[in-house]
Amino acid sequence: MASIRKGTEKDIPALMGLIHELAEFEKAPEEVETTEACLLEDWKEHRAFDFLVAELDGEVVGISLYYPRYSTWKGRCFYLEDLVVRPHLRGKGIGLALLKATADEARKAGAIRLDWQVLDWNEGAVRFYEKIGAHIEKEWWNCKWRID
Amino acid sequence: MASIRKGTEKDIPALMGLIHELAEFEKAPEEVETTEACLLEDWKEHRAFDFLVAELDGEVVGISLYYPRYSTWKGRCFYLEDLVVRPHLRGKGIGLALLKATADEARKAGAIRLDWQVLDWNEGAVRFYEKIGAHIEKEWWNCKWRID
Numbered sequence: 001m002a003s004i005r006k007g008t009e010k011d012i013p014a015l016m017g018l019i020h021e022l023a024e025f026e027k028a029p030e031e032v033e034t035t036e037a038c039l040l041e042d043w044k045e046h047r048a049f050d051f052l053v054a055e056l057d058g059e060v061v062g063i064s065l066y067y068p069r070y071s072t073w074k075g076r077c078f079y080l081e082d083l084v085v086r087p088h089l090r091g092k093g094i095g096l097a098l099l100k101a102t103a104d105e106a107r108k109a110g111a112i113r114l115d116w117q118v119l120d121w122n123e124g125a126v127r128f129y130e131k132i133g134a135h136i137e138k139e140w141w142n143c144k145w146r147i148d
Numbered sequence: 149m150a151s152i153r154k155g156t157e158k159d160i161p162a163l164m165g166l167i168h169e170l171a172e173f174e175k176a177p178e179e180v181e182t183t184e185a186c187l188l189e190d191w192k193e194h195r196a197f198d199f200l201v202a203e204l205d206g207e208v209v210g211i212s213l214y215y216p217r218y219s220t221w222k223g224r225c226f227y228l229e230d231l232v233v234r235p236h237l238r239g240k241g242i243g244l245a246l247l248k249a250t251a252d253e254a255r256k257a258g259a260i261r262l263d264w265q266v267l268d269w270n271e272g273a274v275r276f277y278e279k280i281g282a283h284i285e286k287e288w289w290n291c292k293w294r295i296d
Binding site: 019022023028031032033034038039042046048049065067068069070071072073074075076079081082103106107110111112113114115116117118119120121126129132133134135136137138139140141142143144145146147148 | 167170171176179180181182186187190194196197213215216217218219220221222223224227229230251254255258259260261262263264265266267268269274277280281282283284285286287288289290291292293294295296
């Protein structure tokens with residue numbers, strides 16, 4: 001079974017690799033503009049996120065990347081931006097272990113809820129999230145406004 | 149015209165009032181579990197969010213509440229959690245002024261994008277956001293997992 005631990009500087013290349021794998025799966029590989037240097041600076045200097053890694057036989061095979069968010073209705077929450085497990089190792093409980101470990105980090109920081117998003121066509125993921133008791137809302141659309 | 153400024157401790161009661169007004173509009177008034185004390189602590193002690201207020205004749209008539217978020221594809225962004233203008237003052241440019249001022253805060257902090265969400269039935273808001281050039285994504289569902 002994979003072991004879960006906090007990510008460190010030396011995990012940044014593996015993190016970048018898994019971000020690219022997820023973008024391929026989400027049919028948007030050309031959308032990734034970040035680089036390893038950018039991830040490192042945003043994590044180390046700006047503390048913009050934190051991450052966990054799942055390790056198996058000395059290799060990073062999964063990651064969860066998260067940061068605090070705020071609900072004006074419920075209070076302090078955590079947002080899970082990315083949860084990725086290498087394709088050939090899916091269905092073995094690594095994703096659930098990462099999710100639970102992320103919830104532990106959130107709880108330790110005083111958050112009462114963990115939020116994330118799922119693509120409407122990703123049926124396997126939707127079933128998995130419903131099974132563990134997550135509440136799924138289908139009536140919100142994302143708005144993104146470039147300001148650079 | 150309303151003036152826009154950073155929120156302060158004395159604006160917390162008005163902030164709570166506008167959060168309740170928005171929850172009524174979104175047909176979920178019973179969902180608000182936060183209190184003024186909770187907002188104050190989360191803002192002042194935990195720095196979980198920051199907020200701007202629109203003031204008209206000495207009265208707070210609108211707010212924007214935001215915090216940093218992270219996109220593994222684009223880098224550092226800001227998330228606009230709530231944008232509220234008192235109903236009798238809508239359509240006068242106060243929302244746009246708050247949105248632009250929030251983008252300014254985001255830009256100052258090094259963010260390259262401002263993100264938020266809109267309810268799919270809120271046609272007026274959707275038209276407004278499209279008009280100002282925001283990109284709207286309709287294929288993501290929100291997942292929320294209570295961990296308390």
